Amino acid sequence: MDLQVLPLVEKKAPIADESKLVFGKQFTDRMFVMEYDADRGWHSARIAPYGPFILDPAALVFHYAQEIFEGLKAFRRQDGSIALFRPRDNFERFNRSARRMCMPEVNVDFMLRALKELIRLEADWVPRSEGTSLYIRPTMIATEPVLGVKPSERYLCYIILSPVGAYYKGGLNPVKIWISDEYARVSPGGTGEAKTGGNYAASLYASTQAASRGYDQVLWLDAVHRKYVEEVGSMNICFLYDGKVVTSPLKGTILDGITRRSILTLVSEEGIEIEERALSVDEILDGVESGRLSEAFGTGTAAVVSPVGQFTCGSRTVKLAGAGELTLKLYNRLTGIQYGKLPDPHGWVETI
Numbered sequence: 001m002d003l004q005v006l007p008l009v010e011k012k013a014p015i016a017d018e019s020k021l022v023f024g025k026q027f028t029d030r031m032f033v034m035e036y037d038a039d040r041g042w043h044s045a046r047i048a049p050y051g052p053f054i055l056d057p058a059a060l061v062f063h064y065a066q067e068i069f070e071g072l073k074a075f076r077r078q079d080g081s082i083a084l085f086r087p088r089d090n091f092e093r094f095n096r097s098a099r100r101m102c103m104p105e106v107n108v109d110f111m112l113r114a115l116k117e118l119i120r121l122e123a124d125w126v127p128r129s130e131g132t133s134l135y136i137r138p139t140m141i142a143t144e145p146v147l148g149v150k151p152s153e154r155y156l157c158y159i160i161l162s163p164v165g166a167y168y169k170g171g172l173n174p175v176k177i178w179i180s181d182e183y184a185r186v187s188p189g190g191t192g193e194a195k196t197g198g199n200y201a202a203s204l205y206a207s208t209q210a211a212s213r214g215y216d217q218v219l220w221l222d223a224v225h226r227k228y229v230e231e232v233g234s235m236n237i238c239f240l241y242d243g244k245v246v247t248s249p250l251k252g253t254i255l256d257g258i259t260r261r262s263i264l265t266l267v268s269e270e271g272i273e274i275e276e277r278a279l280s281v282d283e284i285l286d287g288v289e290s291g292r293l294s295e296a297f298g299t300g301t302a303a304v305v306s307p308v309g310q311f312t313c314g315s316r317t318v319k320l321a322g323a324g325e326l327t328l329k330l331y332n333r334l335t336g337i338q339y340g341k342l343p344d345p346h347g348w349v350e351t352i
């Protein structure tokens, strides 16, 4: 497929102060867009000035939430070059989400080529200071204007870019986690494994309640027993329990995180055993108290590794010390590979 580059009429002012970047609030000058019609397939791929879409109010995405997205980052390296982290994995997951949501798949090689071209044009927007990056948001929405519950015959796929500041300023600060034993995010057979907006819409009520009580994130339990750990907000979660790294298995209700996958590889390189099983709430609460559970951290593209400092479930609260030794080591190893400060033996990094 051809990729057209449309002229940019007006350039925004560049990033004024990289220390003031707020996640997801500022976007670059250009975006990638392509359209799909059932009879033509994907067409009209272009890099266009960033701007609003005109959509019919009946467009299916507004009514029945047929939507998927991805999240990945580009990193500025010390030699000035720009690198993507496992971008192919993201577009492959985009296609898995598409299949689950009855949406058309994209050509992974074409998407990678388009993304790299977009970032080359927007290279000025990749920040340079320590810990900053360019967040990349591929998205697909159903645009057919019809009020009928069915897969759309038309779609829009686009990629927008947002420069982001350092997630951690002065050390990995631990988060306070609210364990929800009342609300569930997804259920078995549902869409938990797809990166789709509806999962997030369903999570807002509990996370708003958690935030109003002073918690940073909600830890979701399985919808059947309300007992076993699934994941946290937009992160998977790992525990150092009895000296092993324990993390929930991929059984269709949690997202197959690329950070999770990468961290597990690094953990096994440390010679630490991995157990893919769902810890129970009691194992967490009792484990912290008895010392069997010594570290806990979330994994996801935005925060990379996010240490947990506190778990609360109902009236019970347990506290962990700050970021643990393993948590720090994994954070440093993974960001070291991403920013090109450490070797990349697994070929995770693709320079542009």
Ligand SMILES: *Cc1c(COP(=O)(O)O)cnc(C)c1O
Pocket (backbone or CB within 6 Å): 071, 195, 231, 233, 234, 235, 236, 255, 256, 257, 258, 259, 260, 299, 300, 301, 302
């Ligand atoms: C995106 C996401 C993650 C993390 O995935 P990464 O590929 O590591 O960024 C975890 N859980 C949910 C629900 C997500 O949407």
